[in-house]
Amino acid sequence: MTTATPTVPAGTQATGTTTRAARVRKRLNSRTATLISIIIALVWTIPTFGLLISSVRPEDQIKTTGWWTFFTNPQFTLENYQEVLFSSSSSAGQLASYFINSLAITIPSVLFPMAFAALAAYALAWIDFKGRDLLYIAIFALQIVPLQMALVPLLKFFSTGVTIAGVTVLPGWDLVDEQKFAQVWFAHTCFALPFAVFLLHNFISQLPRDLMEAARVDGATHPKIFRTIVLPLITPALAAFGIFQFLWVWNDLLVALIFAGGRSETAPLTVRLAEMAGTRGNEWQRLTAGAFVSIVVPLIVFLSLQRFFVRGLLAGSVKG
Amino acid sequence: MEFDFAEEQPKFLMLMYGLIAFVAVVGGLLLLLDVVPAWFARRREAQLIAASASGAPLPRRRKQREGLFALFFLLPTLLLLTVGLVVPAIRTTLLSFMDDGSNNWVGLRNYGWMFSEGSIVRVLINTLIWVILVPLVATSFGLIYAVLVDKARLEAIAKSLIFLPMAISFVGATIIWKFVYAYRGDGQEQIGLLNQFVVSLGGEPKQWLLESPLNTFLLIVIMIWIQAGFAMVVLSAAIKAIPADIVEAARLDGVSPWQMFWQITMPSIRPALIVVVVTLSIATLKVFDIVRTATNGNYDTSVIANEMYNQAFRYGKNGQGSALAVFLFVLVIPIVIYQIRNLRQQREG
Numbered sequence: 001m002t003t004a005t006p007t008v009p010a011g012t013q014a015t016g017t018t019t020r021a022a023r024v025r026k027r028l029n030s031r032t033a034t035l036i037s038i039i040i041a042l043v044w045t046i047p048t049f050g051l052l053i054s055s056v057r058p059e060d061q062i063k064t065t066g067w068w069t070f071f072t073n074p075q076f077t078l079e080n081y082q083e084v085l086f087s088s089s090s091s092a093g094q095l096a097s098y099f100i101n102s103l104a105i106t107i108p109s110v111l112f113p114m115a116f117a118a119l120a121a122y123a124l125a126w127i128d129f130k131g132r133d134l135l136y137i138a139i140f141a142l143q144i145v146p147l148q149m150a151l152v153p154l155l156k157f158f159s160t161g162v163t164i165a166g167v168t169v170l171p172g173w174d175l176v177d178e179q180k181f182a183q184v185w186f187a188h189t190c191f192a193l194p195f196a197v198f199l200l201h202n203f204i205s206q207l208p209r210d211l212m213e214a215a216r217v218d219g220a221t222h223p224k225i226f227r228t229i230v231l232p233l234i235t236p237a238l239a240a241f242g243i244f245q246f247l248w249v250w251n252d253l254l255v256a257l258i259f260a261g262g263r264s265e266t267a268p269l270t271v272r273l274a275e276m277a278g279t280r281g282n283e284w285q286r287l288t289a290g291a292f293v294s295i296v297v298p299l300i301v302f303l304s305l306q307r308f309f310v311r312g313l314l315a316g317s318v319k320g
Numbered sequence: 321m322e323f324d325f326a327e328e329q330p331k332f333l334m335l336m337y338g339l340i341a342f343v344a345v346v347g348g349l350l351l352l353l354d355v356v357p358a359w360f361a362r363r364r365e366a367q368l369i370a371a372s373a374s375g376a377p378l379p380r381r382r383k384q385r386e387g388l389f390a391l392f393f394l395l396p397t398l399l400l401l402t403v404g405l406v407v408p409a410i411r412t413t414l415l416s417f418m419d420d421g422s423n424n425w426v427g428l429r430n431y432g433w434m435f436s437e438g439s440i441v442r443v444l445i446n447t448l449i450w451v452i453l454v455p456l457v458a459t460s461f462g463l464i465y466a467v468l469v470d471k472a473r474l475e476a477i478a479k480s481l482i483f484l485p486m487a488i489s490f491v492g493a494t495i496i497w498k499f500v501y502a503y504r505g506d507g508q509e510q511i512g513l514l515n516q517f518v519v520s521l522g523g524e525p526k527q528w529l530l531e532s533p534l535n536t537f538l539l540i541v542i543m544i545w546i547q548a549g550f551a552m553v554v555l556s557a558a559i560k561a562i563p564a565d566i567v568e569a570a571r572l573d574g575v576s577p578w579q580m581f582w583q584i585t586m587p588s589i590r591p592a593l594i595v596v597v598v599t600l601s602i603a604t605l606k607v608f609d610i611v612r613t614a615t616n617g618n619y620d621t622s623v624i625a626n627e628m629y630n631q632a633f634r635y636g637k638n639g640q641g642s643a644l645a646v647f648l649f650v651l652v653i654p655i656v657i658y659q660i661r662n663l664r665q666q667r668e669g
Contacts, residue, residue, distance in 0.1 A: 044484075127390040146605070157403070178333070
């Protein structure tokens with residue numbers, strides 16, 4: 001984590017005026033603080049840990065004994081995963097199929113807003129035109145519109161298109177099965193843009209003015225500056241936004257529920273899991289394994305790219 | 321293995337179409353912006369040559385092209401925002417004044433329904449409880465933890481463990497906690513941690529998620545568990561940004577840790593504190609996944625965002641659903657105005 005600093009033993013910071021007793025007390029204080037914080041961190045992790053342990057226990061064990069008995073009576077199996085991912089029985093989960101849906105939904109939903117927002121943020125920061133500030137504020141302000149405000153009309157837009165005074169301006173999309181991915185991409189892209197523009201604008205507007213002006217003087221056009229100078233410089237910001245958007249889309253339930261439908265052709269993991277939790281709330285062998293399947297990808301992304309994630313978090317608070 | 325990979329092919333094909341569309345749109349736009357100006361430049365050059373040959377005044381229009389460039393850079397974003405956010409938001413506002421089939425105007429009837437129907441009033445009260453408790457507890461916890469862990473050993477790991485739930489989906493987190501709250505009949509061995517805890521203290525196991533109003537608080541615990549890490553990371557960064565000489569000077573003056581916290585730390589991190597509380601409040605107002613996955617809004621646990629989904633998409637009551645969405649929006653506005661005013665004050669002060 002970027003915010004971590006090297007550990008400084010409390011004693012070394014004490015000044016000449018501090019007595020030995022005070023120094024000892026301070027060191028003890030800092031020890032207790034360390035101890036308490038580690039205990040809290042462990043308590044925080046116990047629910048997740050319990051889930052992981054449970055997911056590798058045999059079905060009859062999970063259903064009859066607490067997961068903590070695993071340590072006195074360890075029985076290990078991967079059957080839960082096998083069943084929940086690949087079984088052809090529709091009650092088992094068939095999560096492999098939904099996993100692919102999650103991937104297919106997430107990748108374009110990250111790429112589109114990333115590219116569009118970078119273009120827009122560049123224009124708002126470095127192209128001189130009338131009403132620039134006003135436009136930026138307007139886009140920024142759109143962040144406060146809850147996406148609940150857009151759902152009903154957007155769904156109608158997909159199904160029946162746009163009709164003004166009886167004249168069809170745009171036909172409905174009439175998408176079936178896999179094609180419904182396009183709806184989800186579209187919705188996620190729209191909803192992500194205000195935050196993405198805001199976050200990237202923060203970074204892009206802080207690039208050195210000299211650099212931009214020198215490029216202009218050399219005769220570089222805006223597309224050229226954008227491609228060759230700006231893009232490489234804002235990679236960390238793009239990464240930060242990319243991780244945000246990835247976690248957001250992968251973990252989303254509401255948008256997927258409405259625009260992807262609930263079937264195995266398009267629904268992502270979250271939709272399927274929520275359904276399983278509702279209808280098969282006591283099939284813990286499936287739920288625990290399924291939940292882990294859904295959290296493993298974001299966990300990997302998060303743990304390996306935590307640095308960028310935190311940077312983005314600190315730059316733009318978070319998306320809501 | 322009974323999984324048929326061939327059946328999944330249409331999905332990959334669709335994904336490929338998506339990626340092709342991406343390359344075509346973004347690449348095409350950049351190409352367009354490269355080629356068209358170059359063509360104009362050539363034409364202008366030709367005009368210049370022609371003009372200088374005939375002695376006519378030189379044409380100028382550099383400024384105009386800047387605006388055109390900006391328009392094209394902004395085009396996809398503006399188009400998508402209009403179609404996907406602005407127009408729908410306006411439409412939803414209009415729908416909230418119409419009946420369920422969206423045919424006739426009904427004035428404020430949907431709003432009247434919201435505040436008079438007992439079950440919906442309950443929903444509003446639940447939302448209020450959520451939006452007060454989650455930011456308050458998560459921020460306090462994050463703050464205490466950030467102070468505790470500051471300069472501790474293994475700080476990075478201890479922080480990561482608290483922060484980790486941020487990466488998990490609300491659905492996943494809810495399943496994790498449903499497992500903690502799991503119930504088995506009295507006398508049987510418990511599999512839920514909470515009931516095991518209660519039993520080992522000599523109590524009776526409970527069906528936690530069925531007991532109102534306790535269940536709402538247990539759902540709030542899930543949200544706090546997820547969000548405390550966010551509060552902690554932002555506040556921890558703010559604490560580390562406090563200038564070392566201020567801290568050192570205070571220490572030389574012999575202030576106690578308690579005084580240090582209230583007189584140095586708190587005032588210094590006030591802006592970060594506000595950002596965290598505001599962000600958490602807005603996120604909490606919109607909470608949907610947790611309630612839906614845990615109880616589906618039954619047993620008196622529903623909140624506005626969940627009820628909005630139910631009304632609009634399950635019961636087909638567009639008017640009532642839209643009214644709830646608009647109400648959600650109205651609740652968000654004062655919070656945001658407060659934040660903007662605070663940020664402005666900070667900047668001026």
